Amino acid sequence: METTFREASADPRTAALPLAHLSLELGHLYMDDFAAGPVRLREHFARIRPWVDAARESCAGAVGRRPRISTCFLIDDYFTRFSSPAEVVPQIVEEAARAGLVIDYLARESACAEAGPVRPAQLVEARLVPSPPPGSTGSRPPATETGWLSNGERSPVDSLAEAMSETAGWRPPREIEARRHSVFLDVELWDEQHGRRTWSCPFLAAVWQLLRLGLLRDQGQEVLRPAEAPQDLPGSWDALAPLVRLNPGAAPFAAYRTFSVLAGRFLPIEHAVAVILDQWSPEEAVLRQLAERARQEGVALPDGVRARVEYLFTGPS
Amino acid sequence: MTGPEERTGVLLGEVRTGLLQHSVELSRPAALQLLDLRHGERVRSSTRPNQQVRSPDLLTGVDCPLPTGSRRAVRGVGTALTHAVLTEGRVLQASVRARVGERGAGLRLPWGHYLARPGTVEPTGPVTDADLVGGHLLTGPPAGRLDLGALAERLLTDLQGRPQLDRRAPFKSRRTRLLWSCEPGPPAARFTIEDGTLRTLRLSLEQADPEAVTAFCEDLALHDWLLTTLVQLVDRSGLGSVPGAEPVLRLRPAVNHLLHLWMPGARVDRVLAQVWGHLESSPGFTRQWAAAVQRIRDQLALQAVGLAAPVGER
Numbered sequence: 001m002e003t004t005f006r007e008a009s010a011d012p013r014t015a016a017l018p019l020a021h022l023s024l025e026l027g028h029l030y031m032d033d034f035a036a037g038p039v040r041l042r043e044h045f046a047r048i049r050p051w052v053d054a055a056r057e058s059c060a061g062a063v064g065r066r067p068r069i070s071t072c073f074l075i076d077d078y079f080t081r082f083s084s085p086a087e088v089v090p091q092i093v094e095e096a097a098r099a100g101l102v103i104d105y106l107a108r109e110s111a112c113a114e115a116g117p118v119r120p121a122q123l124v125e126a127r128l129v130p131s132p133p134p135g136s137t138g139s140r141p142p143a144t145e146t147g148w149l150s151n152g153e154r155s156p157v158d159s160l161a162e163a164m165s166e167t168a169g170w171r172p173p174r175e176i177e178a179r180r181h182s183v184f185l186d187v188e189l190w191d192e193q194h195g196r197r198t199w200s201c202p203f204l205a206a207v208w209q210l211l212r213l214g215l216l217r218d219q220g221q222e223v224l225r226p227a228e229a230p231q232d233l234p235g236s237w238d239a240l241a242p243l244v245r246l247n248p249g250a251a252p253f254a255a256y257r258t259f260s261v262l263a264g265r266f267l268p269i270e271h272a273v274a275v276i277l278d279q280w281s282p283e284e285a286v287l288r289q290l291a292e293r294a295r296q297e298g299v300a301l302p303d304g305v306r307a308r309v310e311y312l313f314t315g316p317s
Numbered sequence: 318m319t320g321p322e323e324r325t326g327v328l329l330g331e332v333r334t335g336l337l338q339h340s341v342e343l344s345r346p347a348a349l350q351l352l353d354l355r356h357g358e359r360v361r362s363s364t365r366p367n368q369q370v371r372s373p374d375l376l377t378g379v380d381c382p383l384p385t386g387s388r389r390a391v392r393g394v395g396t397a398l399t400h401a402v403l404t405e406g407r408v409l410q411a412s413v414r415a416r417v418g419e420r421g422a423g424l425r426l427p428w429g430h431y432l433a434r435p436g437t438v439e440p441t442g443p444v445t446d447a448d449l450v451g452g453h454l455l456t457g458p459p460a461g462r463l464d465l466g467a468l469a470e471r472l473l474t475d476l477q478g479r480p481q482l483d484r485r486a487p488f489k490s491r492r493t494r495l496l497w498s499c500e501p502g503p504p505a506a507r508f509t510i511e512d513g514t515l516r517t518l519r520l521s522l523e524q525a526d527p528e529a530v531t532a533f534c535e536d537l538a539l540h541d542w543l544l545t546t547l548v549q550l551v552d553r554s555g556l557g558s559v560p561g562a563e564p565v566l567r568l569r570p571a572v573n574h575l576l577h578l579w580m581p582g583a584r585v586d587r588v589l590a591q592v593w594g595h596l597e598s599s600p601g602f603t604r605q606w607a608a609a610v611q612r613i614r615d616q617l618a619l620q621a622v623g624l625a626a627p628v629g630e631r
Contacts, residue, residue, distance in 0.1 A: 009359075009362045009363065009364075012359040012361060125356070126358070127355070129432060130378060132378035134380045134425075135380065137381040137461060137463055138377055138468045140467075177428070216357075218357045219357060220359060277429075278428050278429055283358070303434075304427060304433055305429055306427075306429050
């Protein structure tokens with residue numbers, strides 16, 4: 001006789017999410033963009049349209065059949081509050097439509113920090129595993145300074161004792177994965193004022209990428225479930241769901257890969273995002289789940305998280 | 318990513334086991350809180366056949382020479398997995414493991430490659446399993462080499478120093494260390510008591526599931542610690558040499574805190590249950606445990622009915 005015994009609490013389950021092939025980001029909106037009026041939006045969508053088409057074509061070529069592609073747009077309501085969903089959302093949708101683009105999902109950047117009871121940014125922080133400089137044996141804790149993450153070894157700080165010794169001197173920082181010369185980057189993840197933590201823009205952008213890649217779970221559960229767009233858009237951002245589905249026929253929000261068409265000024269932020277994603281360790285169960293689904297669908301999925309993220313930067317602004 | 322070819326390779330691990338530094342058994346909610354080491358990830362717990370709480374795995378990146386018996390330096394890059402286990406709110410274990418996977422490309426790859434293979438360290442050059450096992454089990458890590466023990470020690474120290482623990486353990490005991498390895502091959506196990514607190518286990522298995530092997534080693538380490546600690550308590554109590562009720566009083570913590578914890582092999586995978594079986598027939602863990610427990614119970618019974626004769630009185 002075969003008997004099995006199991007305790008649910010001993011054997012946690014991990015939720016699977018519906019997945020598109022590609023999550024296509026059509027831009028970020030900051031207060032100054034909005035302040036510049038609809039013309040700025042119009043220019044933006046018109047400029048990115050050819051690249052969006054190219055991204056779709058490239059995805060179709062890779063998938064080999066009609067790909068599932070969803071589009072998304074991020075609104076910054078974390079660092080500055082401006083206008084209201086009732087005013088901004090129809091404008092974005094309209095200006096996108098003018099360029100022949102459909103926005104499937106609209107997300108609030110503040111949702112990357114806090115979405116109801118879930119704290120996506122904290123989930124991401126808990127899974128950062130700093131890349132070890134050569135010589136890391138495990139005997140010392142990883143040299144992470146609170147709130148900062150770099151892509152290498154920092155230039156050593158002269159402590160008082162060192163400064164008084166003869167040997168103290170400047171040494172350059174070093175990128176761990178440098179090819180001969182370094183491009184060292186040290187990213188501020190958050191700061192704290194009066195005991196309140198503010199996540200940095202690059203950190204929230206990294207959370208945003210991970211949400212789009214379907215890699216985040218809270219206690220094994222989905223983190224952000226898209227809400228249907230309300231009949232009447234509210235007058236305050238807080239009253240709008242963190243992630244809204246504007247197009248009822250849209251492909252799933254999360255996808256195997258992401259592609260973002262962004263203005264060139266986002267380049268430094270996305271470099272920082274790469275440094276964060278490079279040192280972010282996905283949950284093994286989620287990773288396995290995605291790999292298995294991709295295999296069944298015949299989709300090529302890179303092992304590393306960062307390799308699933310692609311960009312196109314347009315223009316200077 | 319998890320193809321069959323990646324299942325091979327040698328597993329290296331260490332378990333450190335000690336008494337939770339707290340005056341009473343930690344309740345289940347408090348234990349879940351203590352071992353909540355990673356936001357958003359569930360702490361695993363089970364209540365049958367006894368209460369055990371397991372923390373999520375923590376990852377630590379390493380890039381250093383691997384331990385080798387031949388002392389040849391082979392650089393390894395990757396991550397080690399660390400977690401904590403608390404049994405019956407009483408015995409705390411820190412457990413670390415790393416699988417030394419297939420040979421790398423000779424150079425370090427982008428870090429994302431290693432994060433996609435949690436708990437795997439890839440050597441950058443050729444090295445044999447036997448050489449790695451030899452280095453890990455027999456020599457211990459010389460300075461500058463992969464140091465799994467340091468990871469375990471740091472976790473244990475961190476947890477024992479948490480403010481929710483009162484640091485008033487009911488009796489004195491020593492921490493034990495179990496260094497273990499598991500290599501592919503026909504099933505075999507060699508368990509060695511190296512000294513008062515150090516043990517080694519060299520396993521070979523045809524198919525090794527890293528999680529199951531780690532759980533087995535934790536179970537073995539737990540029971541070895543229980544036995545070691547009980548024998549020490551009996552020795553220290555003066556049972557058989559000190560007259561009167563004194564030894565029984567000194568054995569009270571053992572009765573209160575240890576005797577109910579003996580459940581070898583309770584959560585052990587079928588394949589590994591056989592290894593437990595062999596260790597039970599020789600040297601016979603449970604036999605020694607039962608004898609010690611019987612001796613304590615006999616003393617208690619004699620004291621209870623007032624028959625315990627002072628030593629030297631015939």
